[in-house]
Amino acid sequence: MTQKDSIYATEQAVKDFSFDQHVVEVFPDMIQRSVPGYATIVSTMGKLAGEYAQSNSNLYDLGCSLGAVTLSMRRNIRTDNCNIIAVDNSQAMVERCKLHLQGFRSEVPVTVTLGDINDLAIENASVVAMNFTLQFIPPEKRHAVLEKIYANLKPGGVLLLSEKIKGENEQCNNLLIDLHHDFKRHNGYSELEISQKRTAIENVMRPDHLSTHLARLTEIGFSQTQVWYQCFNFCSMIAIK
Structure with missing residues (x-):
């Protein structure tokens, strides 16, 4: 049974947020109560993966956490000889993800790997999913990561990208933050929990403007980009090679 997220329910000396064992234990509850439309995002990413998966190719779930997107992709793949490679840099997440995936039978092979996306070799990819992952990569490294993904996507391949975003100006950004809170x-969530979580994550997760995301994807070479979901400061987009 999923535990309730109460990590920030008591006053504490707040440390930078990390995906440690404490977060793993409450992650499903945390993400559902924190990200509007999370179930819809995960379900739709799986459907898009099924639509764009190419035979004899790899599908990547980068920053896989407990494997929600991996499972969604696996349920929707009807293409021959596809492999899913799920990657996370948290040992605790990887171990729990492997256990979670064992509870679901499928003919689509999945490899769960501990690794740093910045150093990961991406090969023969038709679909790459990053579900609220890029925002945790240092801003100065994001362009290179996306360039690597683009270079190793097959023609017609897609990047499925979900991100927390900043409003395009201070007034709009404050509005989105207020709506999310x-x-x-x-x-x-209590006022204390909201405040302490914000303090914990502000140095770890640095969101971009939506316009920055779209311009960067176009600059890298993607032929089409489309936002297909947004609620408050959370959005999902597809970029097609």
Whole structure:
């Protein structure tokens, strides 16, 4: 049974957020109560993966956490000889992801790997998913990561990218933040929890403007980009090679 997220429920000396064992234990509850439309995002990423998967190719879930997107992709793949490679840099996440995936039978092979996306070799890819992952990569390294993905995508391949974003100006950004905090209050988080989580994550997760994402993807060479979901400061997009 999923444990309730109460990591920041008591006043504490707040450390930088990390995907450690404490987060692993409450992650499903945390993500559902923190990201509006998370289930819809995961489900749709799987459907898009099924649509764009090419035979004899690899599909990547970069920053796989507990494997929600990996499972969604696996359920939707109807193409021959596809392999899913799920990667995370948290040992605790990787170990729990492997256990989680064992509970679901499928003919689509999955490899779960501990690794740094910055150093990962991407090969023969038709689909690459990054579900709220790029925002945790240092800003100065993001372009290179996306260039590597683009270079190793097959023609017609896709990047499925979900990110927390900044509003295009201060007023809009504050509006999106306020709406998101109201969402978290509605889901049972206290003012203390919201404040301490924000402090913990502000030096670890540095979001970009949506315009920055779209311009960067176009600059790298993707022929088409499309936002297919947005609620408050959370959005998902597809980029087609």
